[in-house]
Amino acid sequence: MxxxxxxxxxxxxxxxxxxxxxxxxxxxxxxxxxxxxxxxxxxxxxxxxxxxxxxxxxxxxxxxxxxxxxxxxxxxxxxxxxxxxxxxxxxxxxxxxxxxxxxxxxxxxxxxxxxxxxxxxxxxxxxxxxxxxxxxxxxxxxxxxxxxxxxxxxxxxVCSGSGAEKGSNLKTCETCSGTGQVMRTTNTFFGMMQQASVCPTCKGSGKVPEKACKSCGGDGxxxxxxxxxxxxxxxxxxxxxxxxxxxxxxxxxxxxxxxxxxxxxxIEDSRFDREGDDIRSTAHIDLTVAVLGDHISIETVHGPVKLTIPAGTQSHQIFRIKGKGMPVLNTHRHGDHYVTVIVDIPEKLSKEQKRLFEELRESY
Ligand SMILES: [Zn+2]
Ligand SMILES: [Zn+2]
The missing domain is CATH 2.60.260.20 (Urease metallochaperone UreE, N-terminal domain)
Known part of the structure; x- marks a missing residue:
């Protein structure tokens, strides 16, 4: 585990x-x-x-x-x-x-x-x-x-980490005579100093196996x-x-x-732009949706969520979907999802649509 x-x-x-x-x-x-x-x-x-x-x-x-x-x-x-x-x-x-x-x-x-x-x-x-x-x-x-x-x-x-050959007994370490420590004499500013350090042979245990494990060379x-x-x-x-x-x-x-x-x-996901615990994405809507309002579906990291687009929505307006962002590490909370709505202006109109737009222009 x-x-x-x-x-x-x-x-x-x-x-x-x-x-x-x-x-x-x-x-x-x-x-x-x-x-x-x-x-x-x-x-x-x-x-x-x-x-x-x-x-x-x-x-x-x-x-x-x-x-x-x-x-x-x-x-x-x-x-x-x-x-x-x-x-x-x-x-x-x-x-x-x-x-x-x-x-x-x-x-x-x-x-x-x-x-x-x-x-x-x-x-x-x-x-x-x-x-x-x-x-x-x-x-x-x-x-x-x-x-x-x-x-x-x-x-x-083979040796379960001990480093000793199976059946081999432990013997007293010769380097340190079983104390596990070696004294080192060093020259310092204050004169000769004796310093105890761990025995390099037995690593401080004071004992070494009589025979080292053949499989690991005694390393364990x-x-x-x-x-x-x-x-x-x-x-x-x-x-x-x-x-x-x-x-x-x-x-x-x-x-x-x-x-x-x-x-x-x-690995990044092209649909989502992560900013810490928040997610940002963009959604395209039709002119009619922006003008008259509607409900649209937004893909969030938790699956699709319904978003209400109010009448009179402007292009690049940002909507916040609360709690639909990334999980906040080690909590039960979530960040938010921000959607930037982009209003698509129609590039091609049918004859009928064009007539309606012209009518609309007259009414302004
Ligand atoms: Zn071994
Ligand atoms: Zn030793």
């Missing part, structure tokens, strides 16, 4: 800046947007309020060089390396349980764990793996479960294929990532596994 999913937002697109924008640009983009979206100016506008929060959240990360660096690293294609945070303080998140409450918190947890590498402990943790996955637009609307399969380091099936893991089911939540956007804890590379000699990050790319 998928678990521990964390989604991050594309903070650069929220602030409308490029990935290589200098700090000054980030600041001015933030200033401009926070002024525009300030809740004092838009009392009761939930949408603006949400955007305002998003902008603040983005600036909190991108406005801080250290946080920005980590954020960039995480978004890179090379696969994130978050140090030995295997035992780190990540919250166990499950989308079905998570209902709103701000992404800042998740993000902090996320980086908090990254920062808090286990000092002085052996680096047995497997690396994180990053993959990208394209999903059809309709799946981003409904949410979907997908199976992904990839090559990585998996736990050795080997190359293999892994299949993971991931739950893509409704409302996900391109550039957001889903984290599945413990589904990255297997750890060395039974150490904790790394995490899997799946970066989502939502």
């Amino acid at each position: 998928p678990r521990n999913l964390v989604v991050s937002k594309d903070y650069y697109s929220i602030l409308g800046i490029s990935r290589d924008a200098p700090a000054a640009d980030i600041k001015s983009a933030y200033r401009k947007l926070s002024k525009e979206l300030h809740p004092d100016k838009h009392k009761g506008d939930k949408e603006k309020e949400a955007k305002f929060k998003e902008v603040n959240e983005a600036y909190e990360v991108l406005g801080n060089p250290e946080k920005r660096k980590r954020y960039d690293q995480f978004g890179s294609a090379d696969g994130p390396q978050f140090g030995g945070g295997g035992g780190g303080g990540f919250e166990n998140f499950d989308f079905s349980q998570f209902t709103g409450g701000g992404f800042g918190d998740i993000f902090e947890n996320f980086f908090g764990g990254a920062r808090g590498g286990r000092r002085g402990q052996p680096d047995l943790r497997g690396s994180d793996v990053q993959l990208s996955l394209s999903v059809p637009f309709t799946d981003a609307v409904s949410g979907v479960e997908r199976e992904i399969s990839f090559e990585t380091q998996i736990v050795c099936d 893991r080997k190359k293999g294929r892994k299949t993971v089911t991931i739950k893509i939540p409704a409302g996900i956007s391109s550039g957001q990532s889903i984290r599945i804890r413990g589904e990255g590379q297997a750890g060395k000699q039974g150490g904790p596994a790394g995490d899997l990050f799946v970066v989502i790319d939502v």
Whole structure:
């Protein structure tokens, strides 16, 4: 079962800046947007309020060089390396349980764990793996479960990750005499200093197998294929990532596994223009519909919806269909659908139609 999913937002697109924008640009983009979206100016506008929060959240990360660096690293294609945070303080998140409450918190947890590498402990943790996955637009609307399969380091099936040959006993590590630590003497500004570090041979356990597993060479893991089911939540956007804890590379000699990050790319749908949680589309109507009014059918991401066109509608007038936009991630809410109506002026008229128009002209 998928678990521990964390989604991050594309903070650069929220602030409308490029990935290589200098700090000054980030600041001015933030200033401009926070002024525009300030809740004092838009009392009761939930949408603006949400955007305002998003902008603040983005600036909190991108406005801080250290946080920005980590954020960039995480978004890179090379696969994130978050140090030995295997035992780190990540919250166990499950989308079905998570209902709103701000992404800042998740993000902090996320980086908090990254920062808090286990000092002085052996680096047995497997690396994180990053993959990208394209999903059809309709799946981003409904949410979907997908199976992904990839090559990585998996736990050795012969020794079950211990790295020891079957039946082989453990013996005391010779490098550290069983203490799990080695002392290193380093020359520092203050003179010679003794520093304890984890034994590289036994990785701190103080014991090594008498015979290493032949299948994995004592590593406890080997190359293999892994299949993971991931739950893509409704409302996900391109550039957001889903984290599945413990589904990255297997750890060395039974150490904790790394995490899997799946970066989502939502394939666009030519019918719909997505703007965050809102959808925009255009609809063509006849002159008579614009003048006299009518009901027309609008294709929304939730299927066709009836829209009332009032008499006297102007071309390029925009109509809002409430709650028919994208699902808002981790909530039961939806954005809105905005339809720009375009009035088609007839190019060819029948004789009868022309006569009627002329009659109409007379009546003006
Ligand atoms: Zn093995
Ligand atoms: Zn040792």
